[in-house]
Amino acid sequence: MSTWWPRLRRVWAITGGLALVIWVAWCAIAFQPSAFARAALADSAQVRVRAMADAWVFEPVTRASDDRSLLFFPGGLVDARAYAPLMQAVARGGHRAVLVRTPWRGAFCHAEAPATLAAAHAIAQRLGGHWVVNGHSRGGKAAAAYAQRYRGDVGALVLVGTSHPRDIDLRDAPFVVVQLLGDRDPIASLTRADRNRHRLPAHASRHVLPGANHSQFGDYGFQPGDRFAGMPRHAQRAATTAVLHAALAGRPIPFSTTDGRR
Numbered sequence: 001m002s003t004w005w006p007r008l009r010r011v012w013a014i015t016g017g018l019a020l021v022i023w024v025a026w027c028a029i030a031f032q033p034s035a036f037a038r039a040a041l042a043d044s045a046q047v048r049v050r051a052m053a054d055a056w057v058f059e060p061v062t063r064a065s066d067d068r069s070l071l072f073f074p075g076g077l078v079d080a081r082a083y084a085p086l087m088q089a090v091a092r093g094g095h096r097a098v099l100v101r102t103p104w105r106g107a108f109c110h111a112e113a114p115a116t117l118a119a120a121h122a123i124a125q126r127l128g129g130h131w132v133v134n135g136h137s138r139g140g141k142a143a144a145a146y147a148q149r150y151r152g153d154v155g156a157l158v159l160v161g162t163s164h165p166r167d168i169d170l171r172d173a174p175f176v177v178v179q180l181l182g183d184r185d186p187i188a189s190l191t192r193a194d195r196n197r198h199r200l201p202a203h204a205s206r207h208v209l210p211g212a213n214h215s216q217f218g219d220y221g222f223q224p225g226d227r228f229a230g231m232p233r234h235a236q237r238a239a240t241t242a243v244l245h246a247a248l249a250g251r252p253i254p255f256s257t258t259d260g261r262r
């Protein structure tokens with residue numbers, strides 16, 4: 001009996017196992033927050049940071065005249081702390097920002113689990129005021145699920161670097177919906193987002209950020225499957241912050257790069 005087939009299977013098994021180990025190791029490193037992100041969890045001259053069991057609250061020293069706050073859901077498998085610089089930037093504009101800490105970093109459907117959404121809603125209710133809900137990547141699904149479940153408490157939904165909602169119908173959503181994508185983001189590409197665009201309301205607006213990739217919507221490593229960005233990370237964060245500030249203030253999005261396909 002020929003022995004080549006068992007040997008071939010053994011080689012494939014070893015190669016596959018090695019590839020899996022490399023992929024897991026890459027993800028474990030890539031999804032960690034940068035030193036800059038970890039430092040953003042400390043108080044600054046303009047922002048006070050408070051850790052809670054299920055979230056971090058970024059409270060501006062000087063609040064904006066309106067009472068809108070941001071509720072943010074992080075990307076799947078990404079350490080939530082990687083979005084602390086974005087939350088600091090939002091709070092410096094006078095708006096409270098709440099960074100949700102999802103169980104198991106959102107893996108195994110924990111990001112959009114009813115218990116996760118309920119915990120986030122309890123925080124929002126406790127803090128009071130009006131809310132803009134925001135999420136990146138898999139966090140976009142969690143944000144969409146939150147907006148659908150608690151639509152009476154949502155003033156706007158901002159979907160950043162995500163092709164969601166894939167299985168959530170928001171066509172009759174009464175609140176503002178904004179979608180921000182990067183033209184160098186293959187993980188949440190325009191093509192993938194187009195497949196789910198029919199689930200958004202007709203009044204939803206899409207804005208495409210030239211040079212933006214997937215990973216730089218947060219402050220973590222280079223995500224597997226992403227492309228290199230055509231803009232610095234700080235510039236992508238600043239553009240994202242400007243969109244969030246506009247949504248929080250009820251102003252038009254501050255740049256004109258839009259995609260009108262439907």
